[in-house]
Amino acid sequence: MQYEAVIGMEVHVEINTKSKIFCGCSTNFHAPPNTNVCPICLGMPGVMPVLNREMVNKSIAAGLALNCTISRWSKMDRKNYFYPDQSKNYQISQYDLPLCLGGWLEIEVNGGPKRIGITRAHMEEDTARNVHTLGGGRSGVDFNRCGMPLLEIVTEPDIRSADEAYAYLTELKQILQYLDVSDCNMEEGSLRAEANISVRPVGTTSFGTKTEVKNVASFSGVQKAIEFEIKRQIKTLNEGGAVMQETRGWDADRGITFTQRQKESAHDYRYFPEPDLVPIVVDAAWEQGVAESLPELPQARRARFAKDYGLSAYDAQVITASQDYADYFETVARSGADPKQAANWMMGDLQALLVDAKQEIQDGLITPSHLSNMLKLIEDGTISGKIAKDVLADMFASGKQPEAIVREKGLLQISDSAALEGIVRRILADNPKQTAEFRAGKEQVLGFFVGQIMKATQGKANPKLVNDILRRELGA
Amino acid sequence: MTAWHQKTAHEIRDAVAKREVSATEITRSYLERIETVDDKVQAYTQVWRSEALAQAEAVDRKAASGQALGPLAGVPVSLKELLCTREGETTCASKILKGFKSPYDAHVVQNLKAADAVLLGKVNMDEFAMGSSTENSSIQRTCNPWNLNCVPGGSSGGSAASVASDCAALSLGSDTGGSIRQPAALCGCVGLKPTYGRVSRFGLVAFASSLDQIGPFSKDVRDAALALNVISGRDPLDATSANLPVPDYTAALTGDMKGLTVGMPIEYFTEDLNAEMRGLIQNAVEVMKAQGAKVVDISLPHSKYSVAVYYIIATAEASANLARFDGVRYGFRHPGAQTLQEMYHLTKTEGFGTEVKRRIMLGTYVLSSGYYDAYYLKAQKVRTLIKQDFDRAFEQCDVIITPTSPTAAFEFGAKTTNPLEMYLSDVYTISTNLAAIPGISVPCGLTAAGLPAGLQILGRVFEEAAILRAAHAYEQHHGLAMGKPALA
Numbered sequence A: 001m002q003y004e005a006v007i008g009m010e011v012h013v014e015i016n017t018k019s020k021i022f023c024g025c026s027t028n029f030h031a032p033p034n035t036n037v038c039p040i041c042l043g044m045p046g047v048m049p050v051l052n053r054e055m056v057n058k059s060i061a062a063g064l065a066l067n068c069t070i071s072r073w074s075k076m077d078r079k080n081y082f083y084p085d086q087s088k089n090y091q092i093s094q095y096d097l098p099l100c101l102g103g104w105l106e107i108e109v110n111g112g113p114k115r116i117g118i119t120r121a122h123m124e125e126d127t128a129r130n131v132h133t134l135g136g137g138r139s140g141v142d143f144n145r146c147g148m149p150l151l152e153i154v155t156e157p158d159i160r161s162a163d164e165a166y167a168y169l170t171e172l173k174q175i176l177q178y179l180d181v182s183d184c185n186m187e188e189g190s191l192r193a194e195a196n197i198s199v200r201p202v203g204t205t206s207f208g209t210k211t212e213v214k215n216v217a218s219f220s221g222v223q224k225a226i227e228f229e230i231k232r233q234i235k236t237l238n239e240g241g242a243v244m245q246e247t248r249g250w251d252a253d254r255g256i257t258f259t260q261r262q263k264e265s266a267h268d269y270r271y272f273p274e275p276d277l278v279p280i281v282v283d284a285a286w287e288q289g290v291a292e293s294l295p296e297l298p299q300a301r302r303a304r305f306a307k308d309y310g311l312s313a314y315d316a317q318v319i320t321a322s323q324d325y326a327d328y329f330e331t332v333a334r335s336g337a338d339p340k341q342a343a344n345w346m347m348g349d350l351q352a353l354l355v356d357a358k359q360e361i362q363d364g365l366i367t368p369s370h371l372s373n374m375l376k377l378i379e380d381g382t383i384s385g386k387i388a389k390d391v392l393a394d395m396f397a398s399g400k401q402p403e404a405i406v407r408e409k410g411l412l413q414i415s416d417s418a419a420l421e422g423i424v425r426r427i428l429a430d431n432p433k434q435t436a437e438f439r440a441g442k443e444q445v446l447g448f449f450v451g452q453i454m455k456a457t458q459g460k461a462n463p464k465l466v467n468d469i470l471r472r473e474l475g476a
Numbered sequence B: 001m002t003a004w005h006q007k008t009a010h011e012i013r014d015a016v017a018k019r020e021v022s023a024t025e026i027t028r029s030y031l032e033r034i035e036t037v038d039d040k041v042q043a044y045t046q047v048w049r050s051e052a053l054a055q056a057e058a059v060d061r062k063a064a065s066g067q068a069l070g071p072l073a074g075v076p077v078s079l080k081e082l083l084c085t086r087e088g089e090t091t092c093a094s095k096i097l098k099g100f101k102s103p104y105d106a107h108v109v110q111n112l113k114a115a116d117a118v119l120l121g122k123v124n125m126d127e128f129a130m131g132s133s134t135e136n137s138s139i140q141r142t143c144n145p146w147n148l149n150c151v152p153g154g155s156s157g158g159s160a161a162s163v164a165s166d167c168a169a170l171s172l173g174s175d176t177g178g179s180i181r182q183p184a185a186l187c188g189c190v191g192l193k194p195t196y197g198r199v200s201r202f203g204l205v206a207f208a209s210s211l212d213q214i215g216p217f218s219k220d221v222r223d224a225a226l227a228l229n230v231i232s233g234r235d236p237l238d239a240t241s242a243n244l245p246v247p248d249y250t251a252a253l254t255g256d257m258k259g260l261t262v263g264m265p266i267e268y269f270t271e272d273l274n275a276e277m278r279g280l281i282q283n284a285v286e287v288m289k290a291q292g293a294k295v296v297d298i299s300l301p302h303s304k305y306s307v308a309v310y311y312i313i314a315t316a317e318a319s320a321n322l323a324r325f326d327g328v329r330y331g332f333r334h335p336g337a338q339t340l341q342e343m344y345h346l347t348k349t350e351g352f353g354t355e356v357k358r359r360i361m362l363g364t365y366v367l368s369s370g371y372y373d374a375y376y377l378k379a380q381k382v383r384t385l386i387k388q389d390f391d392r393a394f395e396q397c398d399v400i401i402t403p404t405s406p407t408a409a410f411e412f413g414a415k416t417t418n419p420l421e422m423y424l425s426d427v428y429t430i431s432t433n434l435a436a437i438p439g440i441s442v443p444c445g446l447t448a449a450g451l452p453a454g455l456q457i458l459g460r461v462f463e464e465a466a467i468l469r470a471a472h473a474y475e476q477h478h479g480l481a482m483g484k485p486a487l488a
């Protein structure tokens, strides 16, 4: 039987507000345990939460970017369960009236667009972190993370493959980074993705039993885990077995999913409206204010770069991967440098240097003006493309402007015909055998002569000029 | 001359301001009084002798240096055990918080300090404010100053008893279903529950968050107005506190009731109300009429559902509010637990008293999947109907009067075996919290047994001024010889 996969994603994103969702504590991730805490996030007796307005702003921005409807009236609820990573033994979340409802996100599938439905996005507080490495049979709780602002983004079961899931996560991350609502760092846990996966015979519309894959540390991990899980479920069904509803983990080393928790009797969270908070009323003016502050989103920017700067679809995709990268490109392109050349250098030599040095483009010594000036030196024939590679490496290390490097190192391209003619004649005279071969029709020998001339000029000879002079002198 | 501990807060404040007496002298008088009579009453769970004297001395220094004094300068105040204070412990009269020291002061405690009040210590209550007699305290048994064999009411029984026994000039308590007004009535003092949102709840250990409200106990109505001035107002740390200006409530005390219409709910004045209580209320009605009030009958048709609705909503919220007392971060942790589940189980089993456990279980039940719609959701709908009853009633009148409690103080143990009967002690007060409106209890005479009775006056939301005006006019003109409890 032919099966198709039905996948829905739940993504928790830590929103990068300065303070926690319900108190004034810092959201700084790298603080010693239990230092970013106060009576409120510790759930001391008598404390009350106050919703961080910036959290609502950023959540509205995310909702709008995901084409959601922003609820005019929503509320927070208490989700009750006992666990030591909670300071109150209930989590303040949104249950039946989330802030953002019914949107979509467009991904690229086999060269065409596909919309993944967004069911909802709701605000909630993060939990603390339980630490079991203290020894002596003791466990500890670090409450720094308790009360960090989270946005949970839930899709419709619209995803049909591991690749689509990967594309969805990539696009989502890019959007959220463009909005500056989250750094979406999966390793640090500021983005956590869970996939609900089931399979069903092609042509049917009901859902199969789903498994939930959790705690995967990277997008490619999610992709591989889904791939594995789809195959596992199909194999189980083909062998006459049944898929069990359960939570499964991902073993990246062995490349398999494994049972983490069998489905318990459905947990009763006893949700009810949070009486310590007032309803969240977002009027049209508030929503409009956030809408007007939204930056150009990745999809729009890709299209514009292709149109305005003549980039290929692939180049536009790579160049807009991050906002900093795209901003860098646009600064170079607007300075008058050739946009295609700029893109080539950014994706090629410059990217290689950055990767080697583990740097981001905005942190390196090569500013847009460095690159732009270098491209202009190539364009006006001052240096060759080959020499430019050395200039780039020098700029990367020293931060000097390209003109200074060319001057100091004497890298100026030799475009003086008279000087080059002398060199060409000498090389021809020194190599009578090859000269005779060329005149006998062996065209390949030309390359030999170019090489010799470049060697003699330490690569500074203008290649076009060298070619012209050679052919003239050889009488070709 | 009457002793300082017998005087009202405004008398003390004026005398301190005029430097006729020092705050230290006042404080000593109260501490002495506590030493003399609190052995019998047992209102105080903690007395902060040295801290109180230090605060009084600071007020005196301020006065001596000619600085302006706060509106409660030198006024000795007691605090219910569930208000968070840096001083002493904050136990909610529960074993689970025995020894717990709060790292911060409740908003109202900060306000009291800023107003130059002197904090004498903390007073007893029903555990986590659950009860109507203060018998559910894990700490001690507080007696009614008028009859030591009787309860002081609850849950703020210690607050009422401390004021009635002249062991505090003012006290702050909390009222979730009558916990200020009922003990005030049973102890013969004034108790005010402000509108929900009038006073910040930050630092009040929550019982039922949508119903809880902090309010004052006082010896007269003017003091209640004075205290309300100090504790009211928007607090950025309490999202439910109202962003409305705070008027000077003492300015509302005109001494008459001209132009006020008083509503009497027909549902409350039936054969069910005992004749003695009815007689006392009827006398009050005559006094009010004489002061220019017009009296009309009104109807609160859904009031009969109040107790049921209350015990669903309040317990639901309490089941979540009390979940944090788990032994993980603070308070009591059972030493015998080997696993996490055991730690939760043993800590809560031994840390909470019977009534608290009963309400947590009830609240957990009404929120459970399959029961939520039938209980919690339905209760919220009826709560809206009860609110609408009051909206309609207040179209016909400015204030509503009822008895505060169906009976005067009862003897210890009289209702402890029957929780439902205990719950009915709050039958007249509970709907006020459900409707979020303000209410005040003012003494309206003594029963034949020599126990105080209370008249409850209710008003529109944020119209504390109207009920204070009515209560004050009544108090000034009722002509009753209430006297003082014969303690000493």
Ligand SMILES: [Zn+2]
Residues within 6 Å of the ligand: A020, A023, A024, A025, A036, A037, A038, A039, A040, A041, A042, A147
């Ligand atoms: Zn905090």
